Amino acid sequence: MTSQINPNNIDGQYPVAGQPNNTQGFRDNFTNIKTNFQTAATEITDLENKGVFKAALTGTTLDNNMADNLIYAVKLQDVSYTYVQQTATAGAIPIDYSAAQYQLVAPTANISLSFSNWPAAGSEGVVYVDVVVTNTGYTVTLPAAVSVGTSGIQGYAANVITFGATGTYRFAFSTVDSGTTVAIYDLNRPLLANAGTGIGYAAGAGGTVTQGTSRTTGVTLSKRSGAITLFTAAGTSAYTSFTVTNTLVTATDVIVVNQKSGTNVYNAFVTAVAAGSFRITFNAVSGTASDAPVFNFVVIEGVAA
Numbered sequence: 001m002t003s004q005i006n007p008n009n010i011d012g013q014y015p016v017a018g019q020p021n022n023t024q025g026f027r028d029n030f031t032n033i034k035t036n037f038q039t040a041a042t043e044i045t046d047l048e049n050k051g052v053f054k055a056a057l058t059g060t061t062l063d064n065n066m067a068d069n070l071i072y073a074v075k076l077q078d079v080s081y082t083y084v085q086q087t088a089t090a091g092a093i094p095i096d097y098s099a100a101q102y103q104l105v106a107p108t109a110n111i112s113l114s115f116s117n118w119p120a121a122g123s124e125g126v127v128y129v130d131v132v133v134t135n136t137g138y139t140v141t142l143p144a145a146v147s148v149g150t151s152g153i154q155g156y157a158a159n160v161i162t163f164g165a166t167g168t169y170r171f172a173f174s175t176v177d178s179g180t181t182v183a184i185y186d187l188n189r190p191l192l193a194n195a196g197t198g199i200g201y202a203a204g205a206g207g208t209v210t211q212g213t214s215r216t217t218g219v220t221l222s223k224r225s226g227a228i229t230l231f232t233a234a235g236t237s238a239y240t241s242f243t244v245t246n247t248l249v250t251a252t253d254v255i256v257v258n259q260k261s262g263t264n265v266y267n268a269f270v271t272a273v274a275a276g277s278f279r280i281t282f283n284a285v286s287g288t289a290s291d292a293p294v295f296n297f298v299v300i301e302g303v304a305a
Contacts (some may be wrong), residue, residue, distance in 0.1 A: 068119070071183040076135060095173075097127050099285050106132040112141040118179040128187075133163045146173065148183035152191030155224070155248075155302060162248060164223065184218030200298065201225045209240065218243040227260060228280075232292040235264035235284030241271065243279050246299070254300040261296045262293025 056062035081101035086093055090109035098117040105111060119125040131140055140161040155162040163169065172185040189202055206225035211217050215231045221244060228244065249255070255270040255278045264287030272279040280295065 017101050057176075068123075095127060097125050101126075102128045102130070104130040104132065106134070106142070107138045108134075110139045110141070112143075114143055115145070115173065115179055115182065118175050121178040121180075122176070124174060124176045125226075126172055128170060128172050131169045131171070133166050133169060136163050136166060138163070143182070144185070145175075145179055146182045146184050148181060148280055149185055153184065153186050154189050154191075154202060157248065157250065164201070164206065167204075207239060215240050216242050218245060220245040222247040224303045226296070228295045228297065230262075230292060230295065231292050234290045235266070235288045237285070239281055241279050241281040243277055244297070245277050247276050249273065249276060249278055249299055250301075252302045252304045253278075254301065254302045255297055257295055257297045260294040260296045263287060263289045263291035264293065266295075268295050284305060 044091050052064050052066075053062060082099070083102045083104070085104045085106070086095075088094075088111075089106055090111060093105050093111045093113050095103055095113055095115050097116050097119070105113075110284035113129070115127070131144035137166065142159045142161070144159065146159065149155050150159075155164060169189070170187040172187055174185075175182045186199065201224050205223065206227070207221050207223040208227045208229070209219045209221040210229040211219050211231045213231065213232050217231065219228055219242065221228070223246070251274050253273060255273055257268050257270055257280055259266045259268055264284045266282050267285045268280055270278050271281040280297075282295070
């Protein structure tokens with residue numbers, strides 16, 4: 001009988017009828033093929049788990065989490081950042097660094113910010129927060145860790161920011177020690193002592209008020225700067241005093257007051273500063289005409305320690 005080639009015998013031997021045939025070559029090749037497939041499967045799994053992709057692979061969900069691994073010598077173009085609007089609008093507002101680079105808060109009452117999930121110490125984290133102010137009575141309280149860059153921030157006192165006008169205010173917060181110390185940057189207003197803009201307050205920080213009934217009648221104006229129009233009366237050399245209620249004033253602040261206008265010449269100065277108020281004392285040093293002089297004032301933040 002003529003022997004036929006057995007296609008399953010890959011060791012090069014022809015089968016011999018009635019005798020065992022050698023299949024070692026086939027078994028060796030099968031083992032190698034199996035090992036190669038296992039290696040390929042491992043490599044494919046590695047690519048699926050560790051690769052960065054433009055789109056999700058078939059049957060998977062896109063996840064390009066770099067897990068804080070270093071990427072260097074990178075040239076970037078047309079880069080955007082994640083933006084999140086906070087749903088909370090009053091009270092405690094949690095700013096989660098891992099949620100978005102830009103976050104927006106639209107207060108409907110006083111708010112207090114807190115920060116979480118900063119990068120590990122040794123890496124800088126920066127988050128931008130927009131505050132949409134629709135009522136100048138609303139304040140923003142910062143956590144105690146925000147202690148760098150506060151000097152010169154308009155409306156800042158004891159970790160509380162007040163606003164002189166409605167609008168959208170953008171702040172940046174950064175840290176290199178995972179939130180132990182946080183710096184603040186006011187991105188759309190000049191600092192109070194910014195060279196080139198002068199020392200003082202920008203438009204929106206001031207206000208006006210007119211005294212009623214008499215020149216001893218108190219007035220209320222909770223602004224860092226302002227103009228007070230006195231009640232119309234004759235000038236007199238006798239000293240007269242009235243109280244200005246101003247919730248932004250602390251007992252250690254310094255109040256500067258001077259005469260802006262009026263028929264008579266007045267001497268005006270501050271005789272008492274307390275938390276939430278100060279008293280102006282004045283007299284006419286020249287002239288006794290009936291007039292309604294205007295006194296300008298400015299609040300300078302001070303400390304006793």
